[in-house]
Amino acid sequence: MRCSLILLLWSICAGAAQPNVLLIIGDDQHYGDYGFMKHPHIRTPHLDKLATESLLFENGFVPTSLCRASLATMITGLEPQQHKITSNDPPLPKGMTPGQANKAPAYLAMRTKMVEIFERSPSLPKLLAKAGYVSHQSGKWWEGNACRCGGFTEGMTIGDFSTTGRHGDAGLAIGRKGLEEVYTFLDKAKSEKKPFFVWYAPIMPHSPHNPPARLLAKYQSKTPSIHIAKYWAMCEWFDETIGDVLKKLDDTGLAKDTIVIYLHDNGWIQNPNDGGYAPKSKRSPYNGGLRTPIMIRWPGHVKPAVSQELASSIDLAPTILHACGLKPTAAMHGVNLLDADAVAKREYVHGATFEHNAVDIEKPAANLQYRWLADRKYKLIVGKDGTAELYDWQRDPSEEKNLIKAEPRLADVMNVQLDAWWSGR
Numbered sequence: 048m049r050c051s052l053i054l055l056l057w058s059i060c061a062g063a064a065q066p067n068v069l070l071i072i073g074d075d076q077h078y079g080d081y082g083f084m085k086h087p088h089i090r091t092p093h094l095d096k097l098a099t100e101s102l103l104f105e106n107g108f109v110p111t112s113l114c115r116a117s118l119a120t121m122i123t124g125l126e127p128q129q130h131k132i133t134s135n136d137p138p139l140p141k142g143m144t145p146g147q148a149n150k151a152p153a154y155l156a157m158r159t160k161m162v163e164i165f166e167r168s169p170s171l172p173k174l175l176a177k178a179g180y181v182s183h184q185s186g187k188w189w190e191g192n193a194c195r196c197g198g199f200t201e202g203m204t205i206g207d208f209s210t211t212g213r214h215g216d217a218g219l220a221i222g223r224k225g226l227e228e229v230y231t232f233l234d235k236a237k238s239e240k241k242p243f244f245v246w247y248a249p250i251m252p253h254s255p256h257n258p259p260a261r262l263l264a265k266y267q268s269k270t271p272s273i274h275i276a277k278y279w280a281m282c283e284w285f286d287e288t289i290g291d292v293l294k295k296l297d298d299t300g301l302a303k304d305t306i307v308i309y310l311h312d313n314g315w316i317q318n319p320n321d322g323g324y325a326p327k328s329k330r331s332p333y334n335g336g337l338r339t340p341i342m343i344r345w346p347g348h349v350k351p352a353v354s355q356e357l358a359s360s361i362d363l364a365p366t367i368l369h370a371c372g373l374k375p376t377a378a379m380h381g382v383n384l385l386d387a388d389a390v391a392k393r394e395y396v397h398g399a400t401f402e403h404n405a406v407d408i409e410k411p412a413a414n415l416q417y418r419w420l421a422d423r424k425y426k427l428i429v430g431k432d433g434t435a436e437l438y439d440w441q442r443d444p445s446e447e448k449n450l451i452k453a454e455p456r457l458a459d460v461m462n463v464q465l466d467a468w469w470s471g472r
Contacts, residue, residue: 073311078338093290101342104358110398112336124364133401162191173198185221186248222249252281272319332417
């Protein structure tokens with residue numbers, strides 16, 4: 048039954064075994080591009096089923112619409128201006144192309160420095176290890192070696208920036224080329240009777256949009272754009288891999304003791320004319336880049352429901368830590384999404400977008416493009432030059448009608464809140 052209530056906890060026994068955690072992260076997907084979000088063409092049967100078994104926050108957000116910063120927030124529980132990973136890459140040297148820069152020793156040294164900055168913050172694998180958890184990384188990962196830098200006990204990403212280590216190297220094969228590494232880890236964790244944390248972040252439906260021919264054929268008759276058809280097919284292919292991972296949990300008897308969390312790192316609106324993204328999606332301060340469904344399945348502990356409350360990816364780490372019997376760090380400002388009262392009291396979610404290539408890797412404010420704040424109805428966007436936009440994002444989901452002149456008092460009130468949040472971080 049659809050409802051606005053966040054959560055009805057069933058019985059959580061004080062002495063219950065530690066839950067496992069499977070975090071599934073999509074890569075470059077619009078918040079509406081799912082069957083359960085009522086897309087008219089895209090088929091995502093496995094995620095649709097997961098949604099019916101989960102506490103689903105339809106109004107979820109990520110603080111920033113660029114993958115590296117967004118992923119760093121998920122793994123640290125901190126906002127980009129706190130962990131300081133605001134951009135995908137270091138400043139691009141004048142006169143160099145990205146390809147040339149990635150071969151320059153000084154530029155590679157800045158990549159290494161960005162990872163060192165990331166390592167100053169806590170990470171979920173390191174925090175969970177204190178409670179006996181083992182952990183596995185596969186898929187997108189920017190922060191160097193997944194084990195040495197991220198704290199995973201096992202991981203696919205080597206993080207050698209002099210070769211192919213920019214954002215995942217060997218880890219990027221997961222999903223597209225099988226799931227054996229994840230399966231092997233799950234079998235090992237079960238045999239050793241250890242609680243686990245899995246980071247499953249395949250580069251899907253992210254480009255290259257090269258879905259299996261059988262899936263592409265399903266969508267070519269539904270759109271005149273081959274680029275849209277390929278993207279839609281990628282969404283279904285990604286869904287298939289999720290179905291395979293969830294089946295592994297079922298087949299091994301791990302599902303009943305595993306918290307499954309799903310969201311995506313940032314949005315995507317497919318450009319119908321080429322393989323890239325359209326405006327107001329990835330890298331933008333608009334909801335096409337920032338919104339994501341967030342779902343949490345925990346059999347026997349979390350009652351399935353659909354919530355219209357606000358949720359953010361900064362909530363993942365506190366939620367996971369609480370569920371695993373640990374306390375969030377003092378620097379984590381997210382709420383426990385399994386605490387109905389805390390979620391209901393939230394008035395706003397916040398965030399900022401930054402340059403793709405940093406201006407200064409140590410100073411988040413130097414890389415700022417936009418700050419934004421959303422309540423349950425309106426969203427304020429403020430550019431670095433002070434230009435402001437205000438949208439009723441519930442009635443105007445594509446954010447076409449700027450209300451800044453029609454609602455100046457509301458914009459002023461929201462701006463005070465936005466300034467207080469930014470200065471407080």
